[in-house]
Amino acid sequence: MTGIARLFTARRGVGRLHWTDWVSYAFLAVAVVLMFGPVLWLVLSSFKTPAALLEFPPTLAPVAQKEVRVEGYPQPLPLFSVPMEDGTVRQLAQVRRVGIIAQMVDPASPAATVRVPVDKRTPVREVAFAFENYIEPLAKFDFLRFLGNSLFVTVVATLITLVINSMAAYALSVYEFKGKSLAMLGVIGTLMIPITIILVPVYLVVTEMGLVNSLWAVILPGAATPTGVFLLRQYMLTIPRDLIEAARMDKASEWRIYARIVMPLSLPALAVLAIFSIMWRWNDFLWPLAVLTKSEVHTLQIALNAFQGELQTQWHYLLAMTVVTLAPVAIVFAFLQRFITTGIANTGMK
Amino acid sequence: MTSPAPSAAPVRARFAPFERLGLALVRLFDPPMRAVQRLVGVGRMPYVFLLPNALFFGVFVFLPIGINIVFSVTGGTALFPSQRPYVGGQQYAYLLDCGSYLEPATCREDHFWRGVANTLKFTIFQMIAMVLFSLAAALVLNRPIRGRGFFRAVFFFPVLLSPVVVALIWKWILQRDGLLNAVLTTAGGEKILFFVDPGWAMFWSVFVSVWAHMGFYTLILLAGLQAIPRDIYEAAEMDGTRPWRTLVRITLPLLWPNLLVVLVLVLIRSVQVFDEVFVLTGGGPGTATMMIVQYIYTTAFANQVQNFGLAAAASVLLGLVLFGLTLLQLYFTRRKAA
């Protein structure tokens, strides 16, 4: 018990490593495997051929059966290793399989055919990245256009979100005014409404505004996020009041106080909101699917999910495209991650 | 109180061009905003700042909520409220028609109640697991270990994955011929069909949710831990406190405000859970992991008869529950402030 407690409380890192240090490093090592492993697995899997994807037991690295060209046969033949009766193991190419017997030839001397029971042979495999999982779908559709649409939606929506949310948060954190509690209640109340359950009414509103099949139909509805207002407000509450009063003494207009003092000081929180907004927008699927039917306005997420049919899901493409959509999020994360702690810490609802 | 500037400072250099653009924008908007300020006076400026957000909110959140309420008292499959026949409380009555509220099977709309029960179960398990794991992670990350930033990122990055991707990844790992079963069989064990056993299905739903979101809560708790002054620990040490007592008597009580925040957020999020679990388990086996939001979604979209009325009624009920939770949270934060 004490040992475990020490694990969580000991604060001195000097000197020898206490066994609790080892335990916490073990904990972290497990965490790294558990947290990164699945994603790594996804990335590796995305390079597998459809056949390899379905294989059990799965291999870690993407592998494919080796094929050889053998004189006299127009198609490349799959290569197997076969234990011979004399105890040696030879690599043979399979010509055809009939029932449980395979007809095989030695690639070196293609004249003689060998008959081998199928369960005796094991495929010779080599690591092979199925880049075609990426190349084919990307070539098949207008990738750049969809990317462009997604980027436009993500960037514009994030900018709008940042601006209007921060303005509202500014009003709710810096001023005292009539109706403030009501506004806060509205924000916190809607914080908890999952968008899924008002999808249809929002669709109606958007249709009535004539926005269907316009990227604005995707951008506008989610722009005023209660989460964003809440997060920014909590952060802005930590900005010393003195600064705002100092700015007033410095003859700054309220707009300037917002734009020149409060906004720059809220950068960590803005960065957090930006990360979340980018993530929401980039990954958004259900809503764009409802309002965007024309392929020229399709976002990447819709386009990529076109690999999910009624009866078949083309997993090799789907996984590859999932990796493609992960990349930008990863980049944004790498860029902004150091804000996350400060941002969230200070919005830690103190 | 220190201002948050130090962390903001290094960024400015990198964003210098953006900053110049920003300054230009500020200058552009300055004259009109000044005019507005002269017009309405300083005291009314907050309304001006609230206006854009409020407009968006009104049109895309409050109005739809209103329409939803209209949906819930009408029937049929027509989309436009004006074309839908008024049915009064029929949808609600249908949902609430139960032999015993503790036994979903006795309800007319048993799926709704199964959803409620499953959501409740999920929420409880997930709250416990989430708090335990994020607390453990936060406590470990709070130790003076090398590479803290890296490990923080390790825990946080799944937060950035979309729920669908998260579920896909894990489904891929947990399926019959997935990675985990491969590991189990190589270790000499039997394959386990995780999605056939209701217990396992619920377990993995909770596990995957915790996996995906614990980073966020870990950071909130970590912030709380780091806000506990070091000298309190030193005082405890001078007072001859054993580590376990330090954890129980010092750390946890001082972390309580942050723990409360985590509890409330986890609660709200788990009540709303949908895509993650849906993609992972499909709500099965049977209806063992079908959540309330999945019920609403299926009723409104996935069935051939898109029953907006019933779905809306269910969502209004859910909304009322969530609103209750909101008030609870407000109550707690108020009390904390006091």
Added chain:
Amino acid sequence: MAGLELRAIRKDYGPVAVLKGVDLSIADGEFVVFVGPSGCGKSTLLRVIAGLETVTGGAVTIDGQDVTRVPASDRGLAMVFQSYALYPHMSVYDNMAFALENMGVAKPEIDARVRRAAAMLRLTDYLARKPGALSGGQRQRVAIGRAIVRDPKIFLFDEPLSNLDAELRVATRKELAALHAEIGGTMIYVTHDQVEAMTLADRIVVLNGGRIEQVGRPLDLYNEPANLFVAGFIGSPRMNLLPAGVDAVGALTLAGRALAGVTPGAQLAGEAVTLGVRPEHVGLCAAPEADATVAVDLVEQLGGETFLYASGQADLKLTIRLDGQVGVGRGDILPVRFDRARLHVFDAAGRARPLGLAPRSPA
């Protein structure tokens, strides 16, 4: 001319009256210091002047113009905050330039003004730095610089030195005095530090419970406190305030014995009064001349001076300040005598009463 006129200023926070009618005139170029116990309303009064708080009643006039309803940003005053409130994301230069930009001053003019102020405050080398990279004293100077560049009608300071350590405080205090001598603006300064008040002020305003107790030049307050509150508040260690009486003939009695030569006058006859005597005006003497005999409770030897804390009959508690190092120990019995010329007598209502002694003059 930038005079300031406060008329019957009142400020309530809900049911709590914080300022209960404050009248004050401040002349152009004057350095006025507000002192008073914590919570007495010093900051509130300063913020009322600044325009950061609206008043509940009364009027603020600057240069003869009523500005009571004018918002802070339009009053043309500059304020140095206790926390300095420097914009942490802006360089020193930008901090100083911000107000000028807000006023729409032209770029070259801004530059000239900022550089002039920076030179005056020896900040030129730090113009490009962020406040986070400055020492406490430098930050303090930036805060002042931000005020100076605007050339404001009036400077307001709210405990600007209280965040500095003792040594820096002394140094910055001297700089402030020099600055005032140089630019000569009207300055209103809040502090709770005796020494700052005594050394910086042209006039000190003593506030208590939302009212002004006394206004006057530092040494006047020190030498002739108008009432018990001011007497106790000004001076450190504080004045000894001893319960005393006036006998039938108008002579002062301390612990029942008449204090020779002190006659507050017959009009106080029979009343309980308070005798005030500063620690430095209590001297050791030969036993026969003693006004009181006290036992030493605690000796504080500071090297250059010595404080004795002593007590006598009838709950008499005395603080005595002696020059240099004194060979006195705990428990010693000392006869002491009060400097007749430096005594103060306060009536039951706390008002100072004349003693009819020879006028004082600086030593």
Added chain:
Amino acid sequence: MAGLELRAIRKDYGPVAVLKGVDLSIADGEFVVFVGPSGCGKSTLLRVIAGLETVTGGAVTIDGQDVTRVPASDRGLAMVFQSYALYPHMSVYDNMAFALENMGVAKPEIDARVRRAAAMLRLTDYLARKPGALSGGQRQRVAIGRAIVRDPKIFLFDEPLSNLDAELRVATRKELAALHAEIGGTMIYVTHDQVEAMTLADRIVVLNGGRIEQVGRPLDLYNEPANLFVAGFIGSPRMNLLPAGVDAVGALTLAGRALAGVTPGAQLAGEAVTLGVRPEHVGLCAAPEADATVAVDLVEQLGGETFLYASGQADLKLTIRLDGQVGVGRGDILPVRFDRARLHVFDAAGRARPLGLAPRSPA
């Protein structure tokens, strides 16, 4: 008996040596104060004694037992932190009881001890409150209370008063002195406040750059600083340190003129030395007797005393302390004379040199 013995204590943080070999013996019941400039290692030394830092070299002995490797929780010392480090979620009672609970003391015994300490510190009425609902002075007393209930071998204080305002500080200082007189434990006290050091200490330890400069009774340090550093550090305002020389016959010269009657001796002949004279030992005099003539730059009238900041030829800067209120203004030219009996001379290495004058005694 709870004596403490530090032997050759060294502490490095990575490449930075913070303590460079400290030797010190502290007797049972002694009140020792550590002073020194910021960053000199005072806190580090205290924390080494407490066991909160491991040493790089040397040994700590308490009561003759080597505790160098004993963790803080087992050393049986008590520490009062600058920030008090009260447990904010526990009541005053629980704060004080916590350590006793840790030690497994029986409930009734805990109760008795806490109540006794609370009574001594006048905290009985606040036992149920949380620290957040206490004033600074009360918190300070709780922090002390938490230490005394444990009846520790040694009390450690790290700048315990620095968070209090001036008035409370004076009051609490007196209480601390009384407390030590009452319970008589060994106390080690870190401060940067002159007055605290002078008034509280049995012995003062002056630290500088991780080394001990001088150890001694307060007035001994004040009167006979062993070196330039101690001379400059002890006393406020600080001692005037004037560049001087010694002529061929061993007499002191200031700005080229011999200072009558001061003869550091022939062994310093021709060397550059530093003349030290405290502000209170500079007096005004008639022109013919003057050691120097200076012009007044700034006058600070504090009522009970007056500080003159003045400068003379050859960059001579003098601080002069005069009693009472003085009719001197800026720019006045004053002849001054140093009190011969109170002069200090330091050689080029900064060591104090005897002047061969009559021995001093307290006035």
Added chain:
Amino acid sequence: QTTLRMMWYSDGNEGEVMADLLKRFEDKNKDIKVVLDNAPFKAITETLPVQLASGQGPDIARITDMGGLAPFLLDLRPHLKDAATFEKNYGPFLEWMRVPGNTTAIPGYMTQLTVTGPFVNKTLFEQAGVPMPGPKATWEEWAKALKTVADKVKAPFPLALDRSGHRFFGLAVSQGAKVVDAKGEPAVVDEGFKRAAQLIVDWHKSGVMSKELWGSVSGAAYRGANEEFKNAQVVMYVSGSWQIAQFDKTVGDAFDWVAVPTPCGPANCSGMPGGAGLVGIKATKNPAEVARLLEWLASDEVVSEFYSRTLFVPGNLSVAKKGVAYPSAKPQAAAALKVFGEAVAAIDPAAYKIQGWTNSRIVFNAAISRIGQAVSGETTLDEAYKRIESDVAQQIAERAKKQ
């Protein structure tokens, strides 16, 4: 120039083939431009109905719930050059696309006809040394044989049947299920239906089927066994014709797989027909152009190229009669396609009727959802029957509510 928008989903390569054909059409008809909007299937089932209900949507769409969307479909007949041929080629399927009572409308054509049917891992049979049941064998005979094989070769799935209403009713029809009575009213839970449901539950109990398909997801969610079949863990996989292309690619020659005729029940040996139709949408502004395009695409020559390149079972009667060549298929796939082509002939009229009934999907979903619960042990079959009937009744009633 008019632009037509075609909303399209793909299971395999049909999107590319269609794009190809459209290019050819555009070359011939310079006044029409066709934009192919590839969408996930989810868009077709979940958001297209909402769009159509609000008056939005494409000009042409590839849909599967033809009965449900019938009210939104365009009648091409007035714009067709040769409506008679169209009707002749697609006759039986056109009924699926019409609102009840209408017998004349021509909303579109079938891009694909699907037939449910079994695939067998012949190699496993060979390894087990068990003979395969013949063409007219019953479900029960198959089940027994499969179990024997599976036990011998340690395959975890003797029989896998897609978790899908469509596949379930393949079984049910053979047991005599009718679903809808002569008046067009629902009569879901009849003897045939019960027999089929009982079989499913029994098979799960006896280990012929694994709970992984039917017992692992909720509601009407689809669950297939492609991976398992590919890994030779399934002896017989009852799915449908659309799998052929996929198996051709992923199984390769890991084992021999064959399609066999649907096993027989007491009523018949029928599978369920199904498929996707390419239809015009009523709200289009260019009905004539829509008709022109669809007529061209539906013409024998074009459509047989389409079937041939996508390895689809033809949904055009005259093309089917002529037979489609599948030059890109390997021998195993070609053989399987042949089996399925023949299976079309065995389809019972009841099966056509169910598929064409407006409310069929309501029934499909209810059946799957409730039987799934029974399989996982959450309810009993009797309880499930009751629930199915009330689910169906409630939804049909909701659909009937009009203002």
